[in-house]
Amino acid sequence: GAARRSLPAGTVRHHRDHGVTWLGLLAEAPPSLDAVGYAVHARGFAGHMARTSEVTRYYLQCARGTRADAWSEERIWDELELRMRAREYGPLRRGRIVQRSVVDLESDVLEPLRxxxxxxxxxxxxxxxxxxxxxxxxxxxxxATLARALVDDLTAGDPEGLDAYSARCLTHIWRAQEFSHWMIGLLHGPSGMDGASLFHNSLRRSRLTSLRTSRSQQDWFAEHYVGV
Structure with missing residues (x-):
């Protein structure tokens, strides 16, 4: 946008393409789960996110370069049920797919923010x-951080909040980026059978086991997933 085009020379941009692509879907279908659902499967990631009592967001990991219209609705629902293990946990509540998009997972941070x-x-x-x-x-x-800082500066003549805005926000930004990167590694893995792929997927299974069995790991996950 206009703000980025106005940035001076010397602004540092940190960019990362994570090499993962999702097919984002909005379905006119009631949620099939009571909560957010993440499915880790050998065929790729699948996600379930309720939006309303009648609308659900789904994600399917797909190949880079996939077109949004490349998958039929039947193929989408069949793949979602396969990856989310519908035979074990029950069928998904199907409906019409009303929106599709292809999302390449990327991260981007600018420093400073002022x-x-x-x-x-x-x-x-x-x-x-x-x-x-x-x-x-x-x-x-x-x-919210910027609004408070502007109020303090304009009403009380205190510029401290504006001066500290960039540093304060970047602390939260990098914490969120780190957790997001951790989640990418947990949810997506290589599909090969070579030594490196097997090693990576064994690490993922170990992380999932820790989340299922360790209260301290569950507390850590909840704090980072809910907070910023």
């Missing part, structure tokens, strides 16, 4: 992969 009177927030400040659902959390935090 350049004179220009303050960056939301997507102007950076992008985060949807793997841990942190984008909206960060945008609200940045907007």
């Amino acid at each position: 350049h004179g009177a220009l303050f960056l927030a939301g997507d102007a400040a950076g992008l985060i992969s949807p793997s841990a659902a942190k984008g909206a959390n960060l945008a609200v935090l940045e907007a």
Whole structure:
């Protein structure tokens, strides 16, 4: 946008393409689970996120370069049920697919977030992969932090909040980026049978076992998943 085009030379951009692509789907179908669902499967990741009592968001990991219209609705639902193990946990509640998009998982952070009177927030400040659902959390935090700082400066003549805005927000941004990156490694793995692929997938299974069995791991996950 206009803000990024106005950035001075010397602004540092940290960019990472995670090499993972999702097919994002919005279905006119009631949620099939009572909570967010992440499925780890040899064929790739699948996700279930309720939106309303009648609308559900789904994600399917797909090959890079996939077109949004490349999959039929029947293929989409069959693949979702396979990856989410419908035979074991029950069938999904199907409905019409009303929206599709292809999402390449990428991360992007700009430093600093202030350049004179220009303050960056939301997507102007950076992008985060949807793997841990942190984008909206960060945008609200940045907007609220900037709003408080502006009020203090304009009403009380106290510029401390504006001066510290970039550093304060970047602390939260990098914490969220780290957790998002961790989630990408947990949810997506190589499909090969070579030594490196087998090693990586064994690490993923170990992480999942820890999340299922360790209360301290569950507390850590909950804190990072809910907070920013």
